Amino acid sequence: MKTLGASIGVASVAGSSSLLNSCAKIESNNGDKIKLLTSSGELVEVDKSQLKPAEMPSLTEFQKRGREGLPGKSWVMVIDLAKCRNARQCMKACQNHHQLRPEQHHINVLQMQDAEHTAPYYMPKPCQHCDNPPCTKVCPVNATFKRDDGIVLIDNERCIGCRFCIAACPYSARVFNWFEPRDAEKYKGVTYNIEANVPQKKGTISKCLFSADRLRDGKLPSCVSACPNGVYWFGDRNEDAVTNGTTKETVNLTALLKQNAAYTLMEELGTKPRVYYLPPKDRAFPFQEEIKNDH
Amino acid sequence: MEKIESAAESRKLLNKITNDLTRSIVKKDELTRFWFFILIMFVIVGLWGWIVQIKTGLGVTGMRDYVSWGMYIANFVFFVAVSLIGFLISSALHLLKIPWAKPISRVAEQVAIAFVALAGIIIVMDMGRPDRFMNIFLHGRFASPIIWDVTVITTYLAISVLLFYIPLIPDLAILRDKMSDKLPKWQLTMYKILSLGWKGSAEQYKTIYHAMRVLMILIIPVGLSIHTVTSWLFAATLRSGWDTAILGPYFVAGAFVAGTAAVIMVMYVYRLRYGLKDYFEDFHFDYMGKLLVFVCLVYLYFNVNEYLVPGYKMKEADGIHLNELFQGNYSGVFWIVQVAGLILPIFLLLFSYFRKPLPISIISFVVLIMAWLKRYIIVIPTLEHPFLPVQNVPGIFQHYSPTSIEVMITIFSFVAALIIISVLAKLFPVITIWEYASEKGIDKKYLTENDKN
Numbered sequence: 001m002k003t004l005g006a007s008i009g010v011a012s013v014a015g016s017s018s019l020l021n022s023c024a025k026i027e028s029n030n031g032d033k034i035k036l037l038t039s040s041g042e043l044v045e046v047d048k049s050q051l052k053p054a055e056m057p058s059l060t061e062f063q064k065r066g067r068e069g070l071p072g073k074s075w076v077m078v079i080d081l082a083k084c085r086n087a088r089q090c091m092k093a094c095q096n097h098h099q100l101r102p103e104q105h106h107i108n109v110l111q112m113q114d115a116e117h118t119a120p121y122y123m124p125k126p127c128q129h130c131d132n133p134p135c136t137k138v139c140p141v142n143a144t145f146k147r148d149d150g151i152v153l154i155d156n157e158r159c160i161g162c163r164f165c166i167a168a169c170p171y172s173a174r175v176f177n178w179f180e181p182r183d184a185e186k187y188k189g190v191t192y193n194i195e196a197n198v199p200q201k202k203g204t205i206s207k208c209l210f211s212a213d214r215l216r217d218g219k220l221p222s223c224v225s226a227c228p229n230g231v232y233w234f235g236d237r238n239e240d241a242v243t244n245g246t247t248k249e250t251v252n253l254t255a256l257l258k259q260n261a262a263y264t265l266m267e268e269l270g271t272k273p274r275v276y277y278l279p280p281k282d283r284a285f286p287f288q289e290e291i292k293n294d295h
Numbered sequence: 296m297e298k299i300e301s302a303a304e305s306r307k308l309l310n311k312i313t314n315d316l317t318r319s320i321v322k323k324d325e326l327t328r329f330w331f332f333i334l335i336m337f338v339i340v341g342l343w344g345w346i347v348q349i350k351t352g353l354g355v356t357g358m359r360d361y362v363s364w365g366m367y368i369a370n371f372v373f374f375v376a377v378s379l380i381g382f383l384i385s386s387a388l389h390l391l392k393i394p395w396a397k398p399i400s401r402v403a404e405q406v407a408i409a410f411v412a413l414a415g416i417i418i419v420m421d422m423g424r425p426d427r428f429m430n431i432f433l434h435g436r437f438a439s440p441i442i443w444d445v446t447v448i449t450t451y452l453a454i455s456v457l458l459f460y461i462p463l464i465p466d467l468a469i470l471r472d473k474m475s476d477k478l479p480k481w482q483l484t485m486y487k488i489l490s491l492g493w494k495g496s497a498e499q500y501k502t503i504y505h506a507m508r509v510l511m512i513l514i515i516p517v518g519l520s521i522h523t524v525t526s527w528l529f530a531a532t533l534r535s536g537w538d539t540a541i542l543g544p545y546f547v548a549g550a551f552v553a554g555t556a557a558v559i560m561v562m563y564v565y566r567l568r569y570g571l572k573d574y575f576e577d578f579h580f581d582y583m584g585k586l587l588v589f590v591c592l593v594y595l596y597f598n599v600n601e602y603l604v605p606g607y608k609m610k611e612a613d614g615i616h617l618n619e620l621f622q623g624n625y626s627g628v629f630w631i632v633q634v635a636g637l638i639l640p641i642f643l644l645l646f647s648y649f650r651k652p653l654p655i656s657i658i659s660f661v662v663l664i665m666a667w668l669k670r671y672i673i674v675i676p677t678l679e680h681p682f683l684p685v686q687n688v689p690g691i692f693q694h695y696s697p698t699s700i701e702v703m704i705t706i707f708s709f710v711a712a713l714i715i716i717s718v719l720a721k722l723f724p725v726i727t728i729w730e731y732a733s734e735k736g737i738d739k740k741y742l743t744e745n746d747k748n
Contacts, residue, residue, distance in 0.1 A: 091687075103688050104360075110686050125683065134533060140441035141427075141434040160430050161353070161423015164441060166363040170533045172681045176363060176423065178354030202352045203423030266682060269533050 059191050063157065066194030066212070069147030075210055076150070077126065077224070078233035078242055078256060080278040084109065084122040085229055085285035093226030097211060099198050101182045104175045106208035107223050111289065120287045121280035124231060126223065127152060127173040127208035128265060128273035135165035135174065144205065150237075150274050151210050155194055159204040166205070170269055174207040210234075220245050229284070237274075305737045312732050313473060316724040319569045320470070321477050330717065334710050341707020344700045345420055353423050355700045361685050362678040362695035367421035369670040370705050373553065374414035374712070375448070375525045376546070376666065380554025381407025381455050382518025386511040395582050397734070398574060398726045402561050404459040405725070406554065409715035411452045411521070413708050420704055440527045447520040454514045459719075460489075461506050465729040468493035469742060482722070495743035522550045529673070535612035536677035539605075545597040551590035552637075553666035556659035559583050561716065563656035565725050574726050577652060584650030587659070591641045598637065612682060619676050624694075628672050636665025 181200035195212035211221035224245030235242030385400035467490035526546035
């Protein structure tokens with residue numbers, strides 16, 4: 001129900017196409033119809049005979065496909081810093097999707113100032129899904145790992161809670177469940193889905209997963225879809241195309257990166273991030289607060 | 296030493312040595328009972344703290360998402376450091392044929408076993424999911440430095456136990472044969488089993504010498520590894536303050552300082568408590584003092600490298616870290632550790648007065664506390680200053696301070712180590728009897744004689 005609620009009003013391209021398929025199927029049947037709300041928030045009619053209880057994959061199935069990833073894909077994110085006005089809808093959607101406490105951030109909008117006299121700006125910071133990830137290298141039990149489609153995931157059925165990956169990550173992208181997670185009671189007994197890392201588990205790690213469960217359903221990540229300001233582009237490097245979460249416009253990735261002089265965060269560390277930043281030039285919104293010096 | 300020819304003289308001297316060195320085993324008084332009672336109380340409190348931590352989550356500690364390693368890890372590093380002394384004294388000094396180190400080697404091994412065993416327990420207590428401990432073996436990934444650490448620490452513990460046990464076998468035979476009227480039956484049975492039917496033949500001694508030599512050589516790479524690999528838990532990350540190439544030798548040098556100080560203190564306690572003035576003699580403390588100066592000088596050299604080189608350049612992130620140590624929140628601890636834990640001991644121990652048993656034991660106590668604080672400021676300040684700003688989180692995430700549960704569990708680790716050392720001292724002679732007797736010129740044949748006075 002949580003995923004369903006969170007995605008109401010957020011119609012993605014892939015979501016609608018699957019809807020069309022199901023409609024086509026219904027027309028071939030005659031009988032009583034029933035009204036249903038789809039996960040993308042649209043009201044549809046379905047033939048009663050078509051109804052059957054939704055099948056949840058088993059834990060083994062979740063774990064297996066979660067480690068394999070989506071074949072042929074190579075996910076990337078582009079964050080346009082010129083567009084970010086610190087609306088924090090991304091943070092909110094993310095915390096809802098991944099059942100996080102208010103102080104836990106898979107994505108955190110930081111107030112940045114690179115040098116003393118340079119202009120401050122807002123920088124959303126998810127996991128960078130590095131191609132040379134310092135975190136997965138140090139994991140003693142292979143609980144955090146990198147899939148072929150580029151996403152770095154966590155298996156909380158296996159994590160021993162040593163927190164070496166937190167120490168290793170230079171982007172402070174990882175959080176830990178220091179206490180019983182939010183909604184622990186509510187989701188008791190729900191099968192663990194590695195691609196969303198829910199339900200969260202006490203004593204284990206969590207972090208941004210590019211909403212791998214939503215990608216499997218053909219949807220954009222929660223943060224990307226939730227942004228009201230067109231900050232996020234998300235897509236497949238193999239297709240060389242990225243889609244804007246707000247405008248749903250799809251553009252050529254290479255051209256976008258080239259025209260805007262994109263960069264990656266702390267590239268000197270050699271981590272090879274999959275998250276690209278477009279510089280905060282010609283910002284759409286002025287920076288409103290005093291910059292905090294809290295390094 | 297000259298050989299003592301007369302049988303009567305040999306027997307007399309051996310009797311005295313045996314009596315002196317088994318006093319710790321035979322002695323049963325209120326103080327011993329009180330000591331164990333206090334230790335066990337602390338252990339119970341510590342274990343209760345751990346149960347609370349398991350039930351509520353690691354959130355009962357002061358650690359949060361940024362400072363995600365705290366006092367437990369600093370304490371773990373300290374314990375691994377202290378345990379390294381076993382390697383230095385009972386292997387390195389032996390192989391260099393330094394004679395004065397011989398009577399100290401059993402003390403060094405006691406300390407090594409106690410501290411390395413507790414290091415393993417501390418790390419389990421720091422885990423978010425100790426119930427999944429077996430995953431390390433079921434799903435172990437050999438590319439992770441944690442797996443290297445688990446491997447070398449368990450190996451080091453195993454070799455240390457053997458290095459403690461093998462030279463103990465002839466002593467166990469002495470206890471089995473000569474103490475039957477002084478000790479309870481279960482204890483004698485234990486000695487009988489553990490002495491493996493020792494008869495004291497020349498061939499048996501040859502086997503022991505051979506085994507010891509193999510172990511002493513084996514422990515060199517393992518000993519160096521335990522602390523080098525422990526340093527790599529930090530050096531393998533990209534963080535300022537940890538991301539340096541000298542961290543391995545820097546940690547090893549620091550370990551010798553902490554371990555030497557710990558052994559001096561234990562020697563002093565045994566000397567006082569068990570009346571071993573003639574065994575842990577003044578010159579032992581004098582030599583240990585010189586050894587402490589030497590290892591402190593090596594450590595000082597590494598400290599200069601560790602702080603001067605990045606301090607000269609003051610790269611952005613390094614600069615923040617170093618400012619924090621030199622003049623920021625941790626400057627008080629930093630300078631006390633450098634002065635009282637390193638510079639002052641080097642200076643004071645140059646004078647022979649301060650190498651006398653009591654002064655040097657006090658200095659060692661200070662050095663040991665400073666060594667612990669040193670690990671604290673190696674682990675925590677680095678984590679408080681990640682590359683990216685710490686924002687949108689409660690204040691507790693920015694600055695770490697340990698909670699009472701953490702203090703309880705840390706005290707537990709010390710107390711548990713003291714229990715191990717105390718039990719070993721209660722069950723086995725703190726100096727190798729047969730080795731000491733041979734040094735004094737007593738023929739080995741008298742050792743296995745079954746004369747009850």
